[in-house]
Amino acid sequence: VDKNSQRLTIAIQKSGRLSKESISLLQACGFKFSLHEARLLAHSSNQPVDLLRVRDDDIPGLVMDGVVDLGLVGENVLEEVRLERKATQLACEVQRLRALDFGQCRLSIAVPKEEAYNGIQDLDGKRIATTYPYLLQNYLQQRGVAANNAILTGSVEVAPRAGLADAVCDLVSTGATLEANGLVEKEVIFRSQAQLIQRPEPLSAAKQAIIDQLLPRIDGVQMARE
Numbered sequence: 605v606d607k608n609s610q611r612l613t614i615a616i617q618k619s620g621r622l623s624k625e626s627i628s629l630l631q632a633c634g635f636k637f638s639l640h641e642a643r644l645l646a647h648s649s650n651q652p653v654d655l656l657r658v659r660d661d662d663i664p665g666l667v668m669d670g671v672v673d674l675g676l677v678g679e680n681v682l683e684e685v686r687l688e689r690k691a692t693q694l695a696c697e698v699q700r701l702r703a704l705d706f707g708q709c710r711l712s713i714a715v716p717k718e719e720a721y722n723g724i725q726d727l728d729g730k731r732i733a734t735t736y737p738y739l740l741q742n743y744l745q746q747r748g749v750a751a752n753n754a755i756l757t758g759s760v761e762v763a764p765r766a767g768l769a770d771a772v773c774d775l776v777s778t779g780a781t782l783e784a785n786g787l788v789e790k791e792v793i794f795r796s797q798a799q800l801i802q803r804p805e806p807l808s809a810a811k812q813a814i815i816d817q818l819l820p821r822i823d824g825v826q827m828a829r830e
């Protein structure tokens with residue numbers, strides 16, 4: 605038996621908006637980690653737990669494929685990857701263990717402020733720039749709107765001014781980015797926060813015991829800061 609199989613592996617975002625809070629939540633739950641900037645893997649010194657630090661986009665797939673046991677990821681990324689993998693017939697099941705109290709944002713459609721907007725039908729035949737093509741198409745299809753996606757991996761908010769798109773579908777938290785780019789939020793298509801997810805298949809008793817201990821601690825930490 606590979607002794608590593610008894611270590612619980614948790615995927616978190618390496619560097620970005622969820623990183624600090626993911627690590628501090630796990631530390632508040634009693635796991636000790638020493639993190640080295642360059643290392644992908646960090647071992648806990650007091651529990652049989654390893655952290656895998658990756659791009660957030662990779663986290664849902666790693667959990668769905670059972671490469672890691674747990675993941676902390678934004679629901680927006682989880683749902684986008686789920687829809688994409690469903691469409692391409694890859695494994696797309698996860699267990700959702702907890703909604704976490706950070707990473708709140710919304711995925712919204714916004715249009716240039718000089719454009720008239722009377723409702724979602726106005727987007728029919730238009731081009732919408734996004735990094736979330738599956739969530740966007742899902743929303744539009746349910747409303748019978750046929751728009752074209754312009755799929756970008758970044759700088760979505762400048763697409764209308766650059767003549768690449770008529771509208772954007774991007775994450776919003778304060779709204780400052782939209783405002784700075786002359787865009788007005790018109791449709792909230794998805795509300796998100798970080799989630800703790802688990803691979804679909806049952807885990808070994810040893811790993812499950814760690815999770816059974818972790819969940820009430822998460823609840824305690826989150827309740828204390830409510």
Ligand code: PRT
Nearest residue numbers: 620621659660661678707708709775776777778779780781
């Ligand atoms: O490198 P990696 O792929 O891991 O990171 P990333 O650049 O893809 O993601 P990152 O770190 O930007 O965001 C990680 C997660 O944080 C997202 O998937 C969301 O779940 C969550 N989150 C919460 C946000 C925001 N708030 C947010 N405001 N993610 C991005 N933004 C961006 C948004 O895209 C826009 O550019 O912030 C800008 C808007 O912010 P406001 O405050 O101006 O509205």
Ligand code: ZN
Nearest residue numbers: 659660661662
């Ligand atoms: Zn990402």
